[in-house]
Amino acid sequence: MLYAVGGQDLNSSVVSCDCLAHRFGNAADQPGRAPVYSTDLTDVEWREIRPLLPVPGWLEGRGGRPEGYCHRQMLDAVFYVLDNGIKWRAIPVDFPAWDRVYAFFRRRREAGLLLMMINVTAGNDTDRQAATDMLPALRDRFLTITGLWADGGYTGTLITGALATLYLAVTVIKRSDDVSGFVVLPRRWVVERTFGRLMRSRRLARDYERRPGTSEAMILWSMTILMTRRLAARAPV
Structure with missing residues (x-):
C-alpha cells in the first residue's frame, strides 16, 4: 500500500504538512521547521515523492504507535546525512532527534522508492x-x-x-x-x-556501513534525491 489515502478524519485541527504523520499521527505536536539546506525538499519535490512513500503499519491496523515526527522533516534529515557524509549523531538540532531519524531510515531500509534494484556484495565476488x-x-x-x-x-x-x-x-x-x-x-x-x-x-x-543492506539503502536514497529533483523539474507549476 502506498502513501495516498483519504476519507479519514484528521487527527489534528491544525495541520501544517500533508504527510500522514501530520494528518493522522501526532506530528502536529512537534515544532515546524523552515527549509534552510540545499538538500531540503522543495514543495514541488515533496509532491512528487509523497505518494511513493509506504503507508506506516500503525495506519494500516498492523499495530504500533502513531508517528510523532513529520515525514517530510525525516526525509530532509536523511538526505542531509547522505549528502554531507556525517554521522547520525551529528544531525543538526533543527531536525528531529538523531535516533528518531535513524529509526525512520531503518524502517525504510528495504524500500527502494525510485530505483529498480541494487546489490552490494563482498569485494571478492565477481x-x-x-x-x-x-x-x-x-x-x-x-x-x-x-x-x-x-x-x-x-x-x-x-x-x-x-x-x-x-x-x-x-x-x-x-x-x-x-x-x-x-x-x-x-x-x-x-x-x-x-x-x-x-x-x-x-x-x-x-564504505562507512557495517551491513551491505545499509550500503544498498544509501545508494537507493541517493538515487531518490536525483530522481525526485528530475521529476520535480518536469512537473507543471
Missing part, C-alpha cells in the same frame, strides 16, 4: 556471480524487462542462462581494439555517469 543472484530477483519484480546492457565482465554462461531461463537478452558492450584513447561507448557511459552522480553523496564516497 560481476558474473553477483548478476547470477540478482537477475532472478529482478525478473520476479519487473516482468516487462526484456533486455539488459552489460560490459565485458558479464560474458560466459550468464548470457545464455539469462536468455534460456529468464528470457532476458543481455547485450555486452565491448570496446573496439581499433580505437585508442577515450571513447564513449553506447549504453556503458550511462553506468559510469551514474557512478559519478552517486559520488556526489559524500556518505557513499567511502
